[in-house]
Amino acid sequence: MKERKIAPYVYIFPTLLLIIIFVYIPIIQNFYFSFFKMSSYSTVKTFVGFSNYKNIFADEIFYTAVINNTLYAVISLIFQVGIGLCLAMLLESRFVAPKLRTFFRSIYFMPSVISITVVALIFQFVYTPDIGILNGFLKAIGMGKYSHAWLGETKTAIFSIIAMSQWQYVGYIMMLFIVAIQKIPEDIYEAADIDGATGLQKALFITIPQVKEMTLVTSVITVIGAFKVFSEVYVMTSGGPGNSSQVLSTYLYRSAFINDEMGYASAIGVIIFIITITLSFIQIKISKSGQV
Amino acid sequence: MNKKKHYTVSKILINIFLFFLVIIVLYPLYWTIINSLKTNNELFISPFSLPHKLIFKNYISAWNLGLSQYFLNSIYVSFISIAITVFLGALCAYGLSRFDIKAKNLIFMVVLGGLMLSPEVALVSLYKILQTLHLYNTRWAMIIPYIAFKLPFSVFLMRSYFISFPKDMEEAATIDGCNTFQVFYKIVVPISLPIFASTAIMDAIFVWNEFLFALVFVESKAITTIPVGLMAFRDALNTDWTVLLAGITIATLPMAILFLCMQKYFVKGLTSGAVKG
Numbered sequence: 399m400k401e402r403k404i405a406p407y408v409y410i411f412p413t414l415l416l417i418i419i420f421v422y423i424p425i426i427q428n429f430y431f432s433f434f435k436m437s438s439y440s441t442v443k444t445f446v447g448f449s450n451y452k453n454i455f456a457d458e459i460f461y462t463a464v465i466n467n468t469l470y471a472v473i474s475l476i477f478q479v480g481i482g483l484c485l486a487m488l489l490e491s492r493f494v495a496p497k498l499r500t501f502f503r504s505i506y507f508m509p510s511v512i513s514i515t516v517v518a519l520i521f522q523f524v525y526t527p528d529i530g531i532l533n534g535f536l537k538a539i540g541m542g543k544y545s546h547a548w549l550g551e552t553k554t555a556i557f558s559i560i561a562m563s564q565w566q567y568v569g570y571i572m573m574l575f576i577v578a579i580q581k582i583p584e585d586i587y588e589a590a591d592i593d594g595a596t597g598l599q600k601a602l603f604i605t606i607p608q609v610k611e612m613t614l615v616t617s618v619i620t621v622i623g624a625f626k627v628f629s630e631v632y633v634m635t636s637g638g639p640g641n642s643s644q645v646l647s648t649y650l651y652r653s654a655f656i657n658d659e660m661g662y663a664s665a666i667g668v669i670i671f672i673i674t675i676t677l678s679f680i681q682i683k684i685s686k687s688g689q690v
Numbered sequence: 691m692n693k694k695k696h697y698t699v700s701k702i703l704i705n706i707f708l709f710f711l712v713i714i715v716l717y718p719l720y721w722t723i724i725n726s727l728k729t730n731n732e733l734f735i736s737p738f739s740l741p742h743k744l745i746f747k748n749y750i751s752a753w754n755l756g757l758s759q760y761f762l763n764s765i766y767v768s769f770i771s772i773a774i775t776v777f778l779g780a781l782c783a784y785g786l787s788r789f790d791i792k793a794k795n796l797i798f799m800v801v802l803g804g805l806m807l808s809p810e811v812a813l814v815s816l817y818k819i820l821q822t823l824h825l826y827n828t829r830w831a832m833i834i835p836y837i838a839f840k841l842p843f844s845v846f847l848m849r850s851y852f853i854s855f856p857k858d859m860e861e862a863a864t865i866d867g868c869n870t871f872q873v874f875y876k877i878v879v880p881i882s883l884p885i886f887a888s889t890a891i892m893d894a895i896f897v898w899n900e901f902l903f904a905l906v907f908v909e910s911k912a913i914t915t916i917p918v919g920l921m922a923f924r925d926a927l928n929t930d931w932t933v934l935l936a937g938i939t940i941a942t943l944p945m946a947i948l949f950l951c952m953q954k955y956f957v958k959g960l961t962s963g964a965v966k967g
Binding site: 405414420421422498509513660675 | 700701704705708711712714715716717718719721722725733734737738778779781782784785786788789791797800801803804805806807808810811812813814815816817818819834835837838839841842845869870871895898899901902905906916917918920921924931934935938941942945946948949950953956957
């Protein structure tokens with residue numbers, strides 16, 4: 399009898415302890431650090447109140463980063479959620495033979511399991527001016543005048559990185575939609591068939607409303623992802639040229655480990671935290687049971 | 691009649707479009723592989739043609755120039771963190787799904803809450819904590835945070851699986867005098883292998899590809915993992931691009947092969963969580 403009282407805690411305790419020490423405490427501590435001026439190797443901290451936050455809101459690079467993260471979010475919403483949904487509907491439609499479905503699905507999904515670092519390195523080659531795939535393609539179709547040093551120009555750098563993310567993740571979001579579409583009861587479509595509905599009508603008036611919840615969930619995870627993005631930018635441009643492609647987390651990294659302003663970096667962390675946690679609560683609200 | 695013709699035309703156009711997307715997805719990967727088999731000179735002269743003569747030397751150079759070490763490091767770090775995550779996660783999920791304890795819901799919320807907290811936010815404090823614990827610049831500086839950040843999702847996956855199967859066998863075993871630990875490893879573990887596989891694969895994708903922690907918490911190139919190693923590799927190689935391309939190919943292979951062999955588990959794991967990155 400006694401064993402049944404203690405045993406459950408023995409099972410749960412190690413996990414709980416690890417999560418509290420290495421996930422919760424650092425985040426709480428991060429709030430605390432954001433009120434100090436501190437550097438990486440010394441233990442001396444100077445209390446500075448809200449001055450880190452004041453400096454952030456007067457910092458031009460911070461606003462560039464926020465704009466870039468927002469661009470990331472908006473473009474990803476249109477491409478990953480929008481095109482992801484369209485692709486899922488096409489693949490589940492009668493236009494595609496069942497055997498080909500599996501083939502398309504696997505190919506589209508594949509980029510999302512390759513590491514971001516590898517994808518970013520490959521896309522450096524896509525965007526390289528002289529031998530790159532993109533400029534080569536533009537030349538081949540007679541649009542060579544639109545060639546750019548995609549990652550080397552302030553106007554194109556962030557968009558080139560965002561485009562790469564679409565290449566990597568459209569298939570992932572598509573897969574989530576396919577799962578949702580497959581859960582729609584068949585008889586709804588049969589009833590529509592009897593009423594003489596066209597394929598387009600069925601897509602617009604059955605499929606899209608039926609996957610509404612998944613649309614909201616994928617939208618939220620896409621936006622959260624866009625505000626957390628780090629490796630893509632770090633590997634391809636490190637935020638350059640001239641901070642033009644800086645995002646919040648690369649700026650956090652630069653502040654902490656290159657400029658050695660750890661308090662300032664913590665304050666950026668708090669801002670990322672507030673943005674992502676708000677979005678997470680929206681996601682939980684949408685998916686209620688946490689089952690999606 | 692007209693309707694049928696309309697259907698055929700749409701079908702052809704849609705399939706052409708889908709195949710066009712296949713090319714967009716595969717071409718960069720194809721380009722990487724063909725050019726990894728050329729000399730650097732040939733890459734610059736004709737980057738889009740097939741290699742004149744297949745040059746496997748790039749692969750050998752890449753492997754010997756440090757990639758082998760990064761590879762081993764990645765395997766070591768992945769193996770340990772996945773094993774511990776699945777083990778501790780399974781215990782916790784079992785505890786949460788099989789016992790009536792007071793704080794159960796609260797504990798589950800705390801565990802799940804970990805899913806919402808992103809690693810970027812904790813970066814500075816984690817760095818300080820690992821320094822204090824003298825773990826900075828050791829393999830454990832990667833392994834422990836990986837475990838802590840992957841446990842919430844692993845518990846979530848396994849708990850929903852444990853809840854879904856009947857408790858009859860376990861109850862019978864308890865009556866036969868097995869204690870809860872015996873019930874766990876004699877009955878629960880053997881029938882839970884599929885969910886362990888899904889969980890392990892999800893962890894593997896994360897750990898194998900993780901970049902930020904490896905970049906910040908480890909300084910020494912001797913213990914770093916492939917993602918950070920590739921960056922060092924790129925900087926060291928300068929313009930020896932074909933060797934870099936060979937390195938990229940080698941780094942991609944394990945996940946690509948794992949994906950092709952175990953697609954079912956990949957899709958199950960990824961879609962049941964809907965957590966990106």
